[in-house]
Amino acid sequence: xxxxxxxxxxxxxxxxxxxxxxxxxxxxxxxxxxxxxxxxxxxxxxxxxxxxxxxxxxxxxxxxxxxxxxxxxxxxxxxxxxxxxxxxxxxxxxxxxxxxxxxxxxxxxxxxxxxxxxxxxxxxxxxxxxxxxxxxxxxxxxxxxxxxxxxxxxxxxxxxxxxxxxxxxxxxxxxxxxxxxxxxxxxxxxxxxxxxxxxxxxxxxxxxxxxxxxxxxxxxxxxxxxxxxxxxxxxxxxxxxxxxxxxxxxxxxxxxxxxxxxxxxxxxxxxxxxxxx
Amino acid sequence: xxxxxxxxxxxxxxxxxxxxxxxxxxxxxxxxxxxxxxxxxxxxxxxxxxxxxxxxxxxxxxxxxxxxxxxxxxxxxxxxxxxxxxxxxxxxxxxxxxxxxxxxxxxxxxxxxxxxxxxxxxxxxxxxxxxxxxxxxxxxxxxxxxxxxxxxxxxxxxxxxxxxxxxxxxxxxxxxxxxxxxxxxxxxxxxxxxxxxxxxxxxxxxxxxxxxxxxxxxxxxxxxxxxxxxxxxxxxxxxxxxx
Ligand SMILES: Nc1ncnc2c1ncn2[C@@H]1O[C@H](COP(=O)(O)OP(=O)(O)O)[C@@H](O)[C@H]1O
Ligand SMILES: [Mg+2]
Numbered sequence: 001x002x003x004x005x006x007x008x009x010x011x012x013x014x015x016x017x018x019x020x021x022x023x024x025x026x027x028x029x030x031x032x033x034x035x036x037x038x039x040x041x042x043x044x045x046x047x048x049x050x051x052x053x054x055x056x057x058x059x060x061x062x063x064x065x066x067x068x069x070x071x072x073x074x075x076x077x078x079x080x081x082x083x084x085x086x087x088x089x090x091x092x093x094x095x096x097x098x099x100x101x102x103x104x105x106x107x108x109x110x111x112x113x114x115x116x117x118x119x120x121x122x123x124x125x126x127x128x129x130x131x132x133x134x135x136x137x138x139x140x141x142x143x144x145x146x147x148x149x150x151x152x153x154x155x156x157x158x159x160x161x162x163x164x165x166x167x168x169x170x171x172x173x174x175x176x177x178x179x180x181x182x183x184x185x186x187x188x189x190x191x192x193x194x195x196x197x198x199x200x201x202x203x204x205x206x207x208x209x210x211x212x213x214x215x216x217x218x219x220x221x222x223x224x225x226x227x228x229x230x231x232x233x234x235x236x237x238x239x240x241x242x243x244x245x246x247x248x249x250x251x252x253x254x255x256x257x258x259x260x261x262x263x264x265x266x267x268x269x270x271x272x273x274x275x276x277x
Numbered sequence: 278x279x280x281x282x283x284x285x286x287x288x289x290x291x292x293x294x295x296x297x298x299x300x301x302x303x304x305x306x307x308x309x310x311x312x313x314x315x316x317x318x319x320x321x322x323x324x325x326x327x328x329x330x331x332x333x334x335x336x337x338x339x340x341x342x343x344x345x346x347x348x349x350x351x352x353x354x355x356x357x358x359x360x361x362x363x364x365x366x367x368x369x370x371x372x373x374x375x376x377x378x379x380x381x382x383x384x385x386x387x388x389x390x391x392x393x394x395x396x397x398x399x400x401x402x403x404x405x406x407x408x409x410x411x412x413x414x415x416x417x418x419x420x421x422x423x424x425x426x427x428x429x430x431x432x433x434x435x436x437x438x439x440x441x442x443x444x445x446x447x448x449x450x451x452x453x454x455x456x457x458x459x460x461x462x463x464x465x466x467x468x469x470x471x472x473x474x475x476x477x478x479x480x481x482x483x484x485x486x487x488x489x490x491x492x493x494x495x496x497x498x499x500x501x502x503x504x505x506x507x508x509x510x511x512x513x514x515x516x517x518x519x520x
Contacts, residue, residue: 176362176364176366180366181368181380183327183359183360184356184359184380184428184429185356185357185384185432186383190383194383198370199369202370
């Protein structure tokens with residue numbers, strides 16, 4: 001079958017265009033089949049009506065969604081101040097762990113202990129221990145706020161992971177870059193700041209994006225120590241309406257944020273792979 | 278006084294002795310070429326001179342000053358000795374211009390403004406003015422290597438070390454870079470080159486040293502070494518190189 005746009009194309013391009021069209025048709029057809037099967041079969045299951053009522057209740061969703069969005073702003077807020085703190089602390093820990101001068105040896109030990117401890121403890125435990133423990137000292141307002149200490153728990157845990165990623169990034173910069181910079185008379189410190197770190201940071205942007213996405217989700221752990229963020233708000237609505245739909249609403253809100261972010265991180269990762277090859 | 282003097286320099290990597298008691302003198306304004314098979318220790322010797330590698334034994338003098346004293350701060354020495362590498366090693370996150378201005382700013386503490394005309398003049402001198410604000414990956418290999426030379430010259434070094442700087446280039450780009458070396462020589466730069474460009478060494482070198490297994494086996498003017506080599510190893514190497 002001659003394809004109209006085929007004029008002026010090489011044989012190879014015509015072939016590839018045909019293949020693309022074929023794949024597209026097959027993919028579309030198979031997707032339609034699967035979706036149709038789900039839409040037809042799932043509602044035929046015996047429990048579907050009950051599940052639909054308690055998880056996919058349009059009325060409840062409409063009533064709770066705006067409030068859930070409001071509560072999500074609390075997540076965004078906690079995220080917004082934690083993320084820069086994590087970036088800074090993570091970088092400092094990474095540098096501390098790679099410190100060479102003997103005077104900084106204690107710093108190295110501290111960095112190693114820090115990453116071991118905070119990567120070794122489940123996030124929720126750190127959130128509990130710090131989030132309940134420190135306000136338990138009876139500090140005056142606002143220093144007894146679970147926002148502060150809960151965020152600190154996230155910052156500490158995530159810094160440990162982020163520091164390790166930065167270290168991997170520092171290692172990924174080829175030693176010849178260091179040699180070239182040193183040969184110009186730069187000091188070790190200048191080499192790190194001007195030559196190694198900028199490249200290291202650029203190399204780990206995709207991995208750090210994934211940490212940001214994970215952080216955005218883990219902000220919800222703070223619900224266990226007080227702040228009424230989206231997960232907690234959904235719980236309140238669940239009790240109020242005796243219905244699980246608010247949780248589905250919360251999940252939808254998360255996905256609206258995390259799916260584009262994940263796609264973007266994947267795109268950055270793929271681009272970096274291409275650049276390296 | 279010699280510009281550079283190496284006295285019985287020994288460099289080991291573990292059990293592997295890579296420089297095995299090397300004696301070498303480089304006079305002011307001289308171009309010295311190190312030749313020899315790959316693995317002979319040419320790169321390592323250059324790296325030792327620039328204090329990128331600590332030496333196990335022997336001394337290295339720059340203008341009569343022992344720069345190989347253990348514990349000596351190498352920065353001041355390296356600022357006086359420029360080095361250019363086989364793989365360019367430009368900083369990929371900076372433009373050519375930023376590559377060149379970084380070290381003079383940091384090490385000499387000069388401002389961008391103070392340096393601007395001088396750095397721009399360097400790029401012009403090496404016909405790179407129109408490429409100054411490109412990133413390394415937007416430049417050809419030959420241009421990148423010339424930028425690397427400009428970057429080293431921006432520090433106003435007294436000596437330049439070149440480590441096989443044309444080996445990673447496409448053959449048609451080699452000439453441009455060699456022309457730069459000739460230009461530097463005519464301006465009186467003191468230079469030490471590790472090179473596989475035998476034709477160039479023969480034509481341009483004031484002194485040629487043949488290295489084998491970390492030793493300088495034979496040295497002399499380019500006429501002596503290329504036209505009348507004395508040692509059988511040198512003869513064998515040159516026969517292969519000019520085959
Ligand atoms: N960083 C290093 N660690 C261990 N061995 C090295 C290192 N650099 C060079 N060598 C060894 O030193 C010898 C000389 O290498 P090199 O100086 O690069 O020779 P050339 O430049 O003449 O080819 C080789 O055997 C090489 O394997
Ligand atoms: Mg070499």
